Structures are given as C-alpha cells and as structure tokens.
Amino acid sequence: MVAEPHTSKYPIFAVACDIVxxxxRAGQLCTLLVRRSGSVHTGRWALPGGFVRQDxxxxxxxxxxxxxxxxxxxxxxxxxxLAAYGDVHRDPRDYRVVSVAWVALGADLPNPAPATDVDRAEWVPVEEALQRDLAFDHPQILRxxxxxARSKLEYTTIATAFCPASFRIPDLRRVYEAVWGQKLDPRNFQRKALSAAGFIVESGETHHGRGRPSKLYRRGQAEFLTPPISR
Amino acid sequence: MVAEPHTSKYPIFAVACDIVxxxxRAGQLCTLLVRRSGSVHTGRWALPGGFVRQDxxxxxxxxxxxxxxxxxxxxxxxxxxLAAYGDVHRDPRDYRVVSVAWVALGADLPNPAPATDVDRAEWVPVEEALQRDLAFDHPQILRxxxxxARSKLEYTTIATAFCPASFRIPDLRRVYEAVWGQKLDPRNFQRKALSAAGFIVESGETHHGRGRPSKLYRRGQAEFLTPPISR
DNA sequence: TGAATAGTGTCTCTTAGACAGTATCAC
DNA sequence: GTGATACTGTCTAAGAGACACTATTCA
Structure with a gap:
C-alpha cells in the first residue's frame, strides 16, 4: 500500500467517514454534533467524522x-x-470526497470530549440539529x-442498544417513544416485548425506585423481532 | 475538479461501483456476471462494475x-x-479501492451485450453464482x-420491479417464490396482494393464455407494503 | 393513606394460515 | 369432456389494539 498510485489510470478520490x-438524554433523542475548525466550513456544525486512513x-x-x-x-x-454519499459537489474542496456514513447507537452517553480538530462538540436534540445549518450534505445524512433507526426499531432488536446492560421494560418503551415521537400503551408494549423470542431476558435482579420494584432485563440473543413491533 | 489534488494531506483512494x-429467468433468480479481462483477476468471474469517474x-x-x-x-x-466495501486488502492492487455496491432489479432482462473490458457476460442462477469463485469480495457483495432483495420483498413494493409494466398476480407470486425459494399459497397471496393499499392496480386489460383469462395489473403508487407479506 | 410506578388480565375485532370449491379458456 | 390456469369463499386460531384492575413501594 502506497500513498501515491503507480498508475494514473483511475480517478483520485478522498474517502471520509461521518457518523450519526x-x-x-432526558428522554429526548439526541445526536452528537461538532463545530468544524478544519480548512472548509470552519465554525459550522457538522457530524463527527474525518478521512479514512490508508491502512x-x-x-x-x-x-x-x-x-x-x-x-x-x-x-x-x-x-x-448507513450509506455512501459522493455527489460531485458535496465537498467544496477541489477534489472528490466520498463519505461512508455510519449510525452509532448508545445508552445515555457521556458528555463529549472534544478532540484536536473541533472547537466544541455537544449533544443536540435531533429536531434542533435538523434546524441548524449543518455543513456538507450532513442534513441529508442525519435524516x-x-x-x-426508526425503521429498524420495528423489526430488529436494536432498541436495546439505546439501553445500558441492565434495564427495565418501561425504559425500553421510552426508547421507542423517543425515537418514534409517539406514546405507546405500556400494557400492550410489555406483552409484545416479552412475547418476542430472544428480545430480552430477565437478569434476576430488581430495581428499587419510587414505586413498585421492577424486574431488570438484559438484551437477548435475537437480532430480529418476531413478531415486529409496529409504529 | 481536477485529476490530481492540490494537497497531499489526505490519503488517496480509488472509488469503484459494483452491481448486483x-x-x-425461467422462474429462477439470476444475477449478471462478467468475466474479467482487466489488469487483475483476469479470467475470473465478477460482478459488473468499474471505477467512478471524476465528474x-x-x-x-x-x-x-x-x-x-x-x-x-x-x-x-x-x-x-447496497453498501460500501473498503477493506484494506479487498483489491490486490497496491492502492486502496473502495467499492460502492448497488442492487438493480429488473423484469426478464435481455441477454447481455458484452462491453469493452469483459470477455463475456452472462446470467447465472444465484445459487450457481455463489458456487463460482468470484473475484474480490464479490461473493460477500452478492450475498x-x-x-x-429478500428482506425488502416483505415490507416494500419492490417485487413489482421484477415484473414488466403489466403483469398477472400469479406472476407476482412467482417473483416471491423465486426470490424466497419457497412456495406460497396462491389463494392467500392473491388476497394479500389485493388488500395491500397501493401495491397493484388493475390495468383493465386481460391476458389470454392456456386456462381462464387473467386480469392484468400495474404497479401502484405505494412504496411500502401495509400490511407486509411475511416469509 | 395517597401518590407513583410496575405489572397482569380481559375483551373484541382483525388478520393469517389452512383448505375447498368455482370459473373460463384450449384442445 | 379433460386439462390447465385463474379466481373466490370459508373456517379457525392467533394477534393487535383498547381498556381496567391489582401490586408494591415511599412519603
């Protein structure tokens, strides 16, 4: 692997990655944004990302x-x-940049630690992030x-990715409610979550809060939800 | 847009596209393969594709x-x-090649017309194509x-993409049977296809074949199947 | 005791799957 | 008529959605 090609028979691209x-956070679906400090779109908000290295x-x-x-x-x-984005004019620099975009899901993540190439990074509610004038084609990537995420909640078990290792069924329901932006019936949700094979398994522990103690669960082995949970 | 970058601050990649x-054809799910005649993997079968141009x-x-x-x-x-594939060693040449893969679906497509950079192109049943020792990471891309295609048949209307503009409901059922590799009940399928809003609409014409004439349909406006048709 | 939260039970209507019969052509 | 294909109808069991009640804790 070399930095410069031996032949010029193919067009030269840069390849980046951007991450949704x-x-x-506080019951709201949030995404991580960084304020750019690089050579282009300096000062504008953008999804975290950067160039893919040669190796x-x-x-x-x-x-x-x-x-x-x-x-x-x-x-x-x-x-x-998620997908690759490579429109000719998606990057203002005078070379082509194809971005491979990713979706990362996590449980109540910590406040970001800004890195070298950003002034600042912060969690922003998705609705607000879409209002901001994001750099490049990042509004499209975020959408x-x-x-x-919304569609995969229906037929896969990734909702558990928004939860810590141990969680309550109402916590899981709040994930669906936040991502879909709609309320779900707690009783029907409980029945569906328990009847979907391999979705969640009892951890044996209980959580003691304000009201009746709740059973704790961990994610199961299944990747797909059968039957699905519909919006 | 230039062929050579003004700066060397980013790693250099080539970007290709490959198409599933x-x-x-004759009731079998087939894919198009080409025999390579380029600089690497010459003579081996591969998915059709090539480098993305600068413009x-x-x-x-x-x-x-x-x-x-x-x-x-x-x-x-x-x-x-479909997705981007960019493992470091996916291409034997001494530069990085990221491939953006696509899925193309069509109705009983014509025999291929080989182009300049292939010896031969042909339709191959998918099962057989997976047996062949395809070049690069094309076995993975094909899978x-x-x-x-299999999963999107369940909850979207893309099955009609395998049919000509005008088709019979049994034709549509044979699409599902071929892609899923399993038989479906003709009576239940008919009911589901007709009850999914915007899936298919009557064209008004009838087809006269061996048995009872059949109504002809065209694809509807809907993109998603509600309710889905399950495997 | 009351508020807060977790969990269970029931009813009804729709749908999925299984299956049998009828309709219309060519020959 | 016979064979071939297209289409319609029915039964039953399971699931979805709507809704009411019980359970356990803290203050």
Missing amino acids: TLTL ENLEQAAYRELWEEAALGRGDVHLEQ DGVER | TLTL ENLEQAAYRELWEEAALGRGDVHLEQ DGVER
Whole structure:
C-alpha cells in the first residue's frame, strides 16, 4: 500500500467517514454534533467524522473517529453502516470526497470530549440539529440515519442498544417513544416485548425506585423481532 | 475538479461501483456476471462494475456501468444503493479501492451485450453464482444484495420491479417464490396482494393464455407494503 | 393513606394460515 | 369432456389494539 498510485489510470478520490451518533438524554433523542475548525466550513456544525486512513478498514475509521471525537469505544455503541454519499459537489474542496456514513447507537452517553480538530462538540436534540445549518450534505445524512433507526426499531432488536446492560421494560418503551415521537400503551408494549423470542431476558435482579420494584432485563440473543413491533 | 489534488494531506483512494443485478429467468433468480479481462483477476468471474469517474455522481456511475456492460437503461431497472466495501486488502492492487455496491432489479432482462473490458457476460442462477469463485469480495457483495432483495420483498413494493409494466398476480407470486425459494399459497397471496393499499392496480386489460383469462395489473403508487407479506 | 410506578388480565375485532370449491379458456 | 390456469369463499386460531384492575413501594 502506497500513498501515491503507480498508475494514473483511475480517478483520485478522498474517502471520509461521518457518523450519526444517537442516544437518549432526558428522554429526548439526541445526536452528537461538532463545530468544524478544519480548512472548509470552519465554525459550522457538522457530524463527527474525518478521512479514512490508508491502512485502516472503513469500520476501523468509524470507531477511531468515535473515539477521538467522543471518547466512545467499541463496547459503548452499536455501529452499522448507513450509506455512501459522493455527489460531485458535496465537498467544496477541489477534489472528490466520498463519505461512508455510519449510525452509532448508545445508552445515555457521556458528555463529549472534544478532540484536536473541533472547537466544541455537544449533544443536540435531533429536531434542533435538523434546524441548524449543518455543513456538507450532513442534513441529508442525519435524516437518513434517524430514519434508519426508526425503521429498524420495528423489526430488529436494536432498541436495546439505546439501553445500558441492565434495564427495565418501561425504559425500553421510552426508547421507542423517543425515537418514534409517539406514546405507546405500556400494557400492550410489555406483552409484545416479552412475547418476542430472544428480545430480552430477565437478569434476576430488581430495581428499587419510587414505586413498585421492577424486574431488570438484559438484551437477548435475537437480532430480529418476531413478531415486529409496529409504529 | 481536477485529476490530481492540490494537497497531499489526505490519503488517496480509488472509488469503484459494483452491481448486483437480479432478474427472473425461467422462474429462477439470476444475477449478471462478467468475466474479467482487466489488469487483475483476469479470467475470473465478477460482478459488473468499474471505477467512478471524476465528474459523475455515484448513482450515475452505476447506471453507466449497467449501460456499458448490460445495455440496461434507467427505465429498465430499479436501482438502489447496497453498501460500501473498503477493506484494506479487498483489491490486490497496491492502492486502496473502495467499492460502492448497488442492487438493480429488473423484469426478464435481455441477454447481455458484452462491453469493452469483459470477455463475456452472462446470467447465472444465484445459487450457481455463489458456487463460482468470484473475484474480490464479490461473493460477500452478492450475498448481501440477495439478502437485501429478500428482506425488502416483505415490507416494500419492490417485487413489482421484477415484473414488466403489466403483469398477472400469479406472476407476482412467482417473483416471491423465486426470490424466497419457497412456495406460497396462491389463494392467500392473491388476497394479500389485493388488500395491500397501493401495491397493484388493475390495468383493465386481460391476458389470454392456456386456462381462464387473467386480469392484468400495474404497479401502484405505494412504496411500502401495509400490511407486509411475511416469509 | 395517597401518590407513583410496575405489572397482569380481559375483551373484541382483525388478520393469517389452512383448505375447498368455482370459473373460463384450449384442445 | 379433460386439462390447465385463474379466481373466490370459508373456517379457525392467533394477534393487535383498547381498556381496567391489582401490586408494591415511599412519603
């Protein structure tokens, strides 16, 4: 692997990764934004991301950026690829930049630790983030990432990625309510969550809060929800 | 936009596109394969694809390759992005190649017209294609593309993309049977296809074949199937 | 005792799956 | 008529949505 190609028979691109990081904070669906301090779009808000290095896989680059810009490790988030964005004019620089976008889901994540190439990073409610004038095509990427999370809640078990290792069924319901932006019937939700094979398993512990103590659960082995939970 | 960057501050990549083209031929789910004649993996079978040019969007590149290697135009197929593949060693050449893969679905497509950079192109049943020793990481891309088609049949209306403009309900059922590899009850399928709002609409014409004449349908406006049709 | 939270039970209507029969053509 | 294909109808059991009640704790 070399920095410069031996032949000029192919067009030259830069490859970046951008990450839609989603978590629940105070019952609200939030995403991580950074204020840019690089060579272009300086001062504007953007999704965390950066160039993929010559010697790392795409997924490794996404994890590295998560670590550098938000101090999040592999154990903290569920990461999955969203799509590649490569319109000719998506980057104002005079070379082509294709961005491979990712969605990262995590439980009530810590306040971000700004890295070298950002002035500031912060959690922003998704609705507010979409109001801000994000850099590049990041408004589109953010919309796509949120829609990905919304639809995958229906037929996969990724809702547990928004929860800590041990959680209550009402916590899980609040994930659905926050991501979908609508209330769900607690009784029907409880029945569905328990009847979906491999979705959640009892941990044996109980949580003592204000009212009746609640059973605690952990995520099960299943990846898909059968039957699905519909919006 | 220039061929060479003004700065060397970012790693240099090539960006390719590869296409999982799926169609039904004689009731079998088939994909288009080409025999490579380029600089690497010469003589091996691979998915059609090539480098993205400096002045075209990713989707434009996919349509261009479809046209050059299979004489398929925008009206012939439903095209959607699959994922980006960019492992460090996915290409044996000494520079990084990130491939943006696409899935193209079409109705009984014509025999391919080989283009300049292939010895031969042909439709191959998916099961057989997975047996062949495809170049690069194309076995993985093909598996992912087929799985994408399989799952999207359940909750979207893309099954109609495998049919010509006018089709019979049993034709549509055979699409599901071929892609899913399992038989479906004709009576229940008919009921579901007709009850899903916006899935199919009567064209008014009838088809006269061996038995009782059948009503003809066209695809409706809906993009999602409500309720879904389950495997 | 009352407020807060967790959990269970029941009813009804719709739908999914299984299955049998009828309709319309070519020959 | 016979064979082939298309289409319609019915039964039953399970699930979805709507809703009311009980349980356990703290203050």
